[in-house]
Amino acid sequence: MRLTRLFIGLALILVSVWVIVGEQMGGASANAMVNARLTTLRAPLAGRITMPDLAFGATVREGEELASVVDFSVDRIRLDDLVLEWQHAQGERDRLIDVMTETRQMMESLSVRAARFERGKIRQVEVRLRHARARLAMLEERAATPSARLASLEPEILLDGMASRLRRDTAPVAAPAAPVPQTPVDLALAIELAREQVGVLEAAIASARDGVFLADGYNDSPYAGQRLYELQTRYDALEAEHRGQLRAVRDLAARVTQERLSVNRRAEAPLAANVSGQLWEVLAGDGEQVERGQDVLRLLDCDHVLVTASVSESVYNGLRQGDAAKFRMSGSGEVFDATVERLAGAGAATIYRNLAVAPGQKHLERYDVAVSVPGLARSEAGACPVGRTGRVFFEGRPLDRLRGLL
Template identity: 45%
Template sequence: MRYLRLVIGGLIVVAALWVIIGEQMSGASANAVVNAEVVTLRAPVAGDLTVEDRVLGARVEQGEVLARVEDRLVDNVRLSDLQMEQSFAETELTHATERLEAAKQARDRLAERSASYQDRRVEELATRLEFARERVERLEAGNVTVEADTETGGSPAEDGSDTQSADEGGLTLTSARERVAVLEIELAAARAGVYLGDGYNDAPVSEQLSMQLETDIAALEADLVRAQERLDAVSARVDQSRVRATLAGGGQLSSPVSGLFWEVLQADGVNVQRGDPLLRILDCESLIVTLSVTERIYNDLTLGQSAEFRMSGQSDIYDATVTRLAGSGAERIYGNLAVAPSQQHLERFDVTLRVPALNQDSELGCVVGRTGRAFFERRPLDWVRSVFG
């Protein structure tokens, strides 16, 4: 029995030593901290800075206005010149439109007069043809006197006789028939829009002017197109110049990320130059864990290796992945991170972990600055932690 107690005691001592040594020798970090990227807002132009009244560490959403930079001395001379040129182009377009409308109205009035002239001319020729045919019928019947046909060119006999001679009657009938044929030709031509006769052209003055106006209207339409194209080109240049003037005059600075109002680099009301850093915003959607380890542990790590992270004061274990091995003295890589490394940290070997649960757990919030430990190997008491965790 005594030997049994010695054996049991020896096993307990061995187990205790195994646990102590296993816990101490397992790969673990000394100082892990939750970190995140910091976005710096810079002045887009030179001007006066106005910062919205906000407490450091306040929550900001993406697109929220944080500050304004205004240059009250921005040069708008070029924009003013282009706007004046745009006004001239608009005036030219208006005049071109008015001239075109006036020409079209004049053409329509002349077209109405031409149509009215054609109707009256056709009516006149039809009437004259009707009477000319009646005259031919009467001449063919032989019951018309020479005086009755004075329009056809006949003349009364010089001896006062009331009847025509046979020769005179034949000439008068031929002349009358000729007149009918001519009137028929003139009437057919008039109905076709062509006017025959002595002393005028094949179209009345109103129709000739209307045709001239058609040529003028074509030229005016071309002028209108050119005026519109010129106005469009000038308007496009005005829009571009207005955008440049707006950008040169400054404007609002909005948060590019959702996070925390982290740092003010320039005081409210100061005059800043283009490119000067103004504000820093903590990106709460880029949470990572930065830590340092000993050389022995560092040399055993590889990118993509799984790990575990536990925040101080909590029993929850978060799965993690090694995403960066920066080595010793990695001070430069912390330029855009919220929490800078300590001197002790820089004397060891830097490791970065990606912990997806930190970004996905809404109850945690933006826990930048929280400390903890990271583990890279299984430990003897992990089963106890899982039971009581």
């Protein structure tokens, strides 16, 4: 019985020693800290900053406007020149419209005058044609009488006509005599002359109805018609010039819009959050004059948290990037799966320049390891538990199964 108790006690002592040694000798970090990257918002231009009252640690969303910078001395000379040129082009466009309107009114007035002249000329030719046809009908009616003759012709007229023809035939070639009007001497000649006059007038009235006036043997187009043609040619040229001016106005308007946008970008620029996280540091206050590229705000990137830890040299040399690990957060007992992401070694102070939590002196005396812990975003500690501490374990320990049950 005593021997049994001795063996049981010895076994309990051995198990206890194994647990204590296994817990202490397992690969683990001395300390660990939940960390995250910092991002800096810089002034895109020189000017005065406008910023609302922002509380440290305030939650910000990606794309949220946090401040703005206004430059009251931005160069607007180019914009003013383009606006002046655009206004001049608009004035020229309006002038062309006025000239086109006046020309169109003159064309309408001349068109009315030309139409009146055309109607009057046609009526005149119709009257002459009507009388010419009446004379022809009278002559043809007299010609139908067997004893019809031109009794009104005197013998002296016949003799004078014969003498005139004789003098014309015997005159020298170098000095031709003046032409003597051919006077009809019989009824047939009078009828032929009347028919010729009727034909000429019929052709004249047909041409007049087509807009060509040949009543007097030449194209006597009225002044109104000629002026109307000139104005029509000028109006066509004005229309082409007006279309070109409209294109110039549109092009200048587009250039003015682009330059105005450029001036607005140079005159005022917003500062928007480029990550979702927390406001970590304010480096410039409301109403302060800042230079281009000057740091204004620092934000904590809560979408990419990691855990930084320090380990001994023996543990460090046994680690490889991508190895599995466990992170246990202090105070809550939560254990999260982790993966080794970076092995920075001893004295890794420079890699913390863009991280929220800087390492202590004892941390830098050991070997730096960074692990990713995806489960932290869904933990009870919140979406951004930066600053929380714990320990990282890289090897299994005797009480891991018991911890899993708890």
